[in-house]
Amino acid sequence: MYPPAEVWWRPIDRLERSWVIIAFVWALVLTAMMPLWFVVGKQNVPVTTYRTTPERFRETVEAFAAEHQVGERAGIPVVAPPPGGDAYVYAQRFSFYPILQLEKGEEYRIHVSSLDVQHGFSIQPVNLNFQIVPTYEYVITLTPTESGEFQVVCNEYCGLGHHVMTGTILVNE
Amino acid sequence: MTLTSERAEYRVCPVTQFKVDLQSEALIKVNAVAAVVALTIGGIAAILIALTRWEAVGLLPPEWFYRLLTVHGTNMLIFWIVFFEMAGLYFGATILLDARLPKPAVGWLAFGLMVVGALFVEITALTGNSTVMFTAYEPLGSNEASPLFYLGLILFAVGALVAVGLFFATVVMARVEKTYEGSLPLVTYGLVVAAIIATYTLLSGAVALVPPFLRTIGIIEHVDPAFYRNFFWSFGHPAQQINLAAMVAIWYAMGVMTVGGSPVSEKLSRFAFILYVLFINLGSAHHLLVDPGLSFGFKTFNTSYGMYLAVLGSMIHAFSIPAMLEVAQRRRGFTNGLFEWLRKLPWREPGFAALAVSMFVFGWIGGVTGVTMGTEQIDMVAHNTLRVPGHFHAAVVGGTTLAFMGFTYYVIPLVFRKRVKFLKLATWQPYLFGLGISLVAVGMITAGIQGVPRRTADIDVVREVPGTVHLSLAVVGIGALIAFTALCMYLAVVLASVFTGPRVEATSLALVQPMEPVPAAAEGSHVAPKGTFVIVLVFLAFFAAFYLANWWMLGRTWFVS
Numbered sequence: 001m002y003p004p005a006e007v008w009w010r011p012i013d014r015l016e017r018s019w020v021i022i023a024f025v026w027a028l029v030l031t032a033m034m035p036l037w038f039v040v041g042k043q044n045v046p047v048t049t050y051r052t053t054p055e056r057f058r059e060t061v062e063a064f065a066a067e068h069q070v071g072e073r074a075g076i077p078v079v080a081p082p083p084g085g086d087a088y089v090y091a092q093r094f095s096f097y098p099i100l101q102l103e104k105g106e107e108y109r110i111h112v113s114s115l116d117v118q119h120g121f122s123i124q125p126v127n128l129n130f131q132i133v134p135t136y137e138y139v140i141t142l143t144p145t146e147s148g149e150f151q152v153v154c155n156e157y158c159g160l161g162h163h164v165m166t167g168t169i170l171v172n173e
Numbered sequence: 174m175t176l177t178s179e180r181a182e183y184r185v186c187p188v189t190q191f192k193v194d195l196q197s198e199a200l201i202k203v204n205a206v207a208a209v210v211a212l213t214i215g216g217i218a219a220i221l222i223a224l225t226r227w228e229a230v231g232l233l234p235p236e237w238f239y240r241l242l243t244v245h246g247t248n249m250l251i252f253w254i255v256f257f258e259m260a261g262l263y264f265g266a267t268i269l270l271d272a273r274l275p276k277p278a279v280g281w282l283a284f285g286l287m288v289v290g291a292l293f294v295e296i297t298a299l300t301g302n303s304t305v306m307f308t309a310y311e312p313l314g315s316n317e318a319s320p321l322f323y324l325g326l327i328l329f330a331v332g333a334l335v336a337v338g339l340f341f342a343t344v345v346m347a348r349v350e351k352t353y354e355g356s357l358p359l360v361t362y363g364l365v366v367a368a369i370i371a372t373y374t375l376l377s378g379a380v381a382l383v384p385p386f387l388r389t390i391g392i393i394e395h396v397d398p399a400f401y402r403n404f405f406w407s408f409g410h411p412a413q414q415i416n417l418a419a420m421v422a423i424w425y426a427m428g429v430m431t432v433g434g435s436p437v438s439e440k441l442s443r444f445a446f447i448l449y450v451l452f453i454n455l456g457s458a459h460h461l462l463v464d465p466g467l468s469f470g471f472k473t474f475n476t477s478y479g480m481y482l483a484v485l486g487s488m489i490h491a492f493s494i495p496a497m498l499e500v501a502q503r504r505r506g507f508t509n510g511l512f513e514w515l516r517k518l519p520w521r522e523p524g525f526a527a528l529a530v531s532m533f534v535f536g537w538i539g540g541v542t543g544v545t546m547g548t549e550q551i552d553m554v555a556h557n558t559l560r561v562p563g564h565f566h567a568a569v570v571g572g573t574t575l576a577f578m579g580f581t582y583y584v585i586p587l588v589f590r591k592r593v594k595f596l597k598l599a600t601w602q603p604y605l606f607g608l609g610i611s612l613v614a615v616g617m618i619t620a621g622i623q624g625v626p627r628r629t630a631d632i633d634v635v636r637e638v639p640g641t642v643h644l645s646l647a648v649v650g651i652g653a654l655i656a657f658t659a660l661c662m663y664l665a666v667v668l669a670s671v672f673t674g675p676r677v678e679a680t681s682l683a684l685v686q687p688m689e690p691v692p693a694a695a696e697g698s699h700v701a702p703k704g705t706f707v708i709v710l711v712f713l714a715f716f717a718a719f720y721l722a723n724w725w726m727l728g729r730t731w732f733v734s
């Protein structure tokens with residue numbers, strides 16, 4: 001609080017120096033973990049992104065749903081994309097369209113975007129979370145490792161009905 | 174030598190012998206009062222939204238929940254914190270340097286802009302005309318918010334920028350006029366660091382907010398939402414580093430005021446502050462880790478700047494401050510064992526209590542969770558869940574806000590020159606607030622780990638959640654009741670002292686439990702801070718355990734790339 005006296009250049013205490021070294025090594029560990037996981041981990045953040053427009057994306061999703069529809073739930077089509085192939089989902093206040101039906105252990109490229117404002121794409125209870133930004137088409141390459149019925153919850157505030165916004169992903173054994 | 178012909182009027186503080194420029198003192202007072210007003214509004218909103226998230230209570234209808242969440246975020250994160258920091262800057266630039274303000278009128282202009290800006294935001298948010306959250310993401314923000322909301326935020330940022338300019342001018346003038354000897358005191362040095370970060374932060378804030386403002390008044394048609402996110406967080410993230418630097422500066426100040434001593438190594442502490450300036454100036458990608466369109470390389474570089482050197486800075490402070498206290502205590506003769514010095518610290522002194530609790534909650538809860546979920550891949554299991562507010566309530570509430578609260582207890586006698594009333598309340602307040610906010614944070618973090626989204630009025634409507642989720646949310650609600658009680662205690666002490674107390678000159682720095690001065694003979698002797706070393710090692714073990722547990726958790730989810 002007061003201007004320092006000559007103690008300014010007092011040598012650093014031995015314990016303090018040890019701590020700085022330990023903390024520095026820890027910082028290196030923190031740094032190294034990300035590239036390490038990038039190479040060996042099975043959960044990495046998707047990067048593939050395309051520019052799109054709400055109109056264009058809606059058309060793509062509707063064409064996809066029409067081609068692969070296998071059922072319907074509460075007026076929303078249930079759609080089974082080919083394993084290893086592409087699937088398309090749009091978010092729009094306050095729902096997701098369509099419902100996806102996937103196979104456990106198969107990989108899918110799930111394209112998501114929004115037709116209006118930003119939304120969240122939060123798969124529960126798996127707890128994987130992504131941001132959906134309008135005019136950007138985000139490609140999430142996903143392999144479900146368990147079967148059952150999963151919810152997609154919107155976790156970005158998107159208007160007064162935000163808390164009712166939900167979608168579904170079905171995973172067959 | 175004097176730079177301008179303007180004359181300042183001073184008084185000399187009877188306790189610290191600091192020369193106090195009366196104009197600067199008046200600016201400290203008005204900024205502090207504005208801060209406390211914002212804290213009151215934000216606090217009322219806090220308890221209402223917290224009791225809504227506690228599903229068993231479910232207090233507010235959704236519309237009011239979102240409205241008051243916007244009110245809470247803007248009042249707390251922006252107005253309370255920034256007004257208080259402005260008071261801190263005037264304090265550090267004038268009083269601590271025995272200096273005067275070069276142009277007090279500029280300070281008043283800045284304050285005026287900030288107040289008008291805050292009022293615009295307050296009115297539009299409270300009337301439900303800008304229920305867009307303080308982040309106002311595009312295009313929701315400019316679809317739904319009033320132009321006055323943006324204008325208010327811009328005016329506030331410009332006002333703050335003007336005040337920061339005045340701060341730099343004051344520090345430079347103090348140097349030229351030689352009002353102090355030698356190097357800048359460490360506290361002011363920390364504030365200079367905060368002010369440097371503030372400058373480019375506020376500039377990017379203005380840049381982020383202008384396009385949506387123009388859209389609300391129909392001048393432009395489209396604001397790129399990803400571009401906005403990037404600019405917004407170039408402002409929003411480093412704004413948290415301002416809080417960090419200011420908080421650490423206040424930690425050092427409160428340590429010296431309540432325990433005495435001096436930093437073990439000025440060199441290292443200053444170096445740690447420099448790390449802040451160099452390595453956390455952007456960091457915007459923390460908030461964009463799972464956004465479309467950004468590469469692995471950009472995100473990991475931007476969040477870690479090649480390496481986690483800013484974290485290193487904080488870890489250095491985490492050692493230096495307790496070590497400073499330990500060394501002072503050992504010089505007083507509390508040398509038994511590893512921890513006698515710790516037991517004999519002034520635990521009943523409000524400023525010390527605030528320092529201790531603030532460091533603990535900030536480091537152990539806020540810091541550990543922040544670094545963990547700021548890790549690129551781990552953010553996939555944390556993004557926009559309640560884990561995020563859990564983290565920052567530990568950091569900016571249990572840490573920064575509590576440090577600022579503790580500091581206020583000393584501003585009352587030294588700057589307002591009033592006797593602090595209800596000292597008992599002041600002693601208990603930091604502990605109670607720390608307990609309450611820790612429960613809030615831990616409840617939110619555990620709820621978030623179970624996938625509960627943030628900013629959501631009601632989670633039962635869309636999915637059936639397990640009982641453990643309801644338990645976590647109940648912990649949030651109970652913690653909020655405790656924290657709110659402690660917030661009211663703080664307000665009671667501050668308002669009663671400032672508005673009803675008689676004017677008295679302070680006679681000592683300590684309020685409750687003065688410490689013996691450190692014997693001068695012991696000043697130069699070498700003392701090893703062994704106890705501190707043990708504490709930080711335990712801390713690191715906890716940090717590592719939490720961090721690695723999160724990788725393990727991530728490794729169990731679906732494969733994604």
Ligand code: HEM
Nearest residue numbers: 219222223246249250306307570574627628629653656657
């Ligand atoms: C009595 C103390 C406090 C309590 C009980 C409290 C409680 C809460 C709750 C329940 C939320 C909503 C979380 C959600 O649903 O997403 C929230 C959000 C938030 N709080 Fe606090 N809070 C307190 C103090 C503070 C303080 C002092 C600050 C800042 C310095 C602060 C900053 C924020 C921010 C920035 C948000 C996020 C707003 C948003 O998502 O737009 N809080 N708080």
Ligand SMILES: [Cu+2]
Nearest residue numbers: 119154158165
């Ligand atoms: Cu949504």
Ligand SMILES: [Cu+2]
Nearest residue numbers: 154156158162
């Ligand atoms: Cu939403």
